[in-house]
Amino acid sequence: MCLWCGLAVDPSSAQAQARPPRDAAAVERNVGTALIAGIVQAVGQDARPVRRALVTLAGSGLPHSLQAVTDDAGRFAFPELSAGRYTLTAEKPAYVKSYYGSRRAGRGPATPVALGDGQPLTGIVIGLLRGAAIEGTVLDDNGVPLSSAQVTVLQSVMANGERRLVNPPGARWVTTDDRGRYRIYGLPPGDYAVRASGGPIPGSGARLTTPAVVSAAVGASQEGRPDAEIKGPAVARGTAYFPGVSDAAAAELVTLGPAEERPSIDITVRLVRVSRINGLAVDGGGQPLWNMLVGLANLSTTSMWSSPGAVRPGRDGRFTLPSMRPGRYLFFGRATASADTPATPASQLPLWTETEVVVNEEESVDVVLQFLPGAGVSGRISADRADAPLDLSKMRLTLRPGPTIAGAAVGLPPISPQADGTFAFAGVAPGKYRLTLAGGDPWVLRSAMAEGRDVLDEPLEVQPGRNVPDLKVTLTDRPAGISGTLVDALGRPAPEYAIVVFSTDRAHWTTAPRRISGVVKVGTDGAFTVRGLPPGEYYLTALTDLDPSQLTDPTVLDQLATTSLRIVLGEGERKVQNLKLPQ
DSSP: BBBBBEEEETTOOSOOOOOOOOOOOOOSSOOOOOEEEEEEEESSSSSSSSSSEEEEEEEEEEOOOEEOOOOOOOOEEEEEEEEEEEEEEEEETTTOOOOOOOOTTOOOOOOEEOOTTOOOOEEEEEEEOOOOEEEEEEEOOSBBBBEEEEEEEEEEEEEEEEEEEOTTOOOEEOOOTTSSSSEEEEOOOOOEEEEEESOOOOTTOOOOHHHHHHHHHHHHHHHOOTTOOOOOOOOEEOOOEETSOOOGGGOOEEETTTEEEEEOOEEEOEEOOOOEEEEEEEOOOSBOOEEEEEEHHHHHHEEEEOOOTOOOTTSSSSEEEEEOOSSEHHHHEEEESSSSSSOOOTSSOEEEEEEEEEEEEESSEEEEOOOOOOOOEEEEEEESSTTOOOOTTOOEEEEEOOOOOGGGGOOOBBBOOOOSEEEEEEEEEEEEEEEEOOOOOOOOEEEEEEEEEEHHHHHHHOOTOOOEEEEEEEEEESSEEEEEEEEEESSSSSSOOOOEEEEEEEEGTOOGGBOOOOOHHHTSSSSEEEEEEEEEEEEEEOOOOOOOOGGGGGHHHHHHHHOEOOOOOTTTTTOOOOOOOOO
């Protein structure tokens, strides 16, 4: 993410000015007389030059990126450049990759540098942070070092309003050596979970030889029973998080500061017995079900084990899943007792299930998936003024499930309101939902009131077996919005930037997505338009890029707020705000 401190209002115009599109980039490089030069230096108190760092230049006028290696004094230079905007990155093994102008170590993109015809820009300083490192030993059940095990780290971050483990910048797997040792380096500061798996992995169908197996085999041989079936339990190599737990929620996080070394992060990866899940799907009356859309999530690793549709019972409602490692799993999905309705995401499947099962190291686990009728959510759509004609024929309403572990949810298909504005969702599983509207242009959602609460600003919570009978949805064709142009310090359009608008009320940051614009790209003429905002006070900022999932991370929004403009929007107000980037 790249922010501009001191984002300024463009005083040249109070109205958005249309600008012609820029010329298309040439296929071949345009050789000019401008220059970008600077130094790469270590981030820290000594600020030493970093020799042999790789610096990459990209931007307009270049058919491909250019690269330079710094000299003994950390210097680099890119001569013969034409006018344009360029980005710079620097990297070196054991250091965190640096994006020039970015405030977050290891995360881009870089801040574009505006370069005029013949301009020598020689004061560039790129800071390169030495990465932190984690090292340790992977051990087996008996404390013996485990070679060929795979180890990685996951960074703890806030995404979509909840704490998650994600791959850090430059994430990679490393393999333990013959002493079971591993080392992961070049990490930016943060909190990390360390995960290990594998090693000398038994093949499919491998079974553990136990004293009981040996004794039974000897006895069968002595008794002349060569056909006796004697076998130990099926086994596989498990997955473990530091310090040796199988559940990601119980993982001990390792906190790393800049350039910090953390040794002795040792992990035990056990050889585990795998189990067979014997399942039965039934309705509320105990009758078998087979026509369903069911998936399986691994709650221990917060990942999807199989997507909806992978669990396929027979006509008797029974199914089997072999070779399941120990852990917590969640069966989720929808079903119908009708054989005529195809089990697809677009079908109305009125029954739901969310069934958790714990797999321990036993031969088999029995589970019953009981499907129950969902609740009803109904109401009426109306316009915000009585004289406004509404064309409901193309409108589609959707209830979208809120964030779930590993995406474990099967959404409801969209519905069309009736000619009188009434609508009804059937088979709604318990949980939190967002109401969205499609096909209503120029009409947008203004409010959706249920029991005195606007569920556009907080989720609609559906309780088991409890209907929501009177959802009042109001539409408006006069949403507030912001438009304008964004230009660089030389007055040129800046199409590589994006605009983000979000509420100044922190209470809305994780509960009201309609009060966050998302990442709105700037056009080639520098123009931008943000539509569909409810009235209120907002922050407006320009940046080069941002992962949309980060827009519900309060720490990211706090950082954006420090370099943003404040804007107040009234009911239906269309405000023009032109912006100019500093040099």
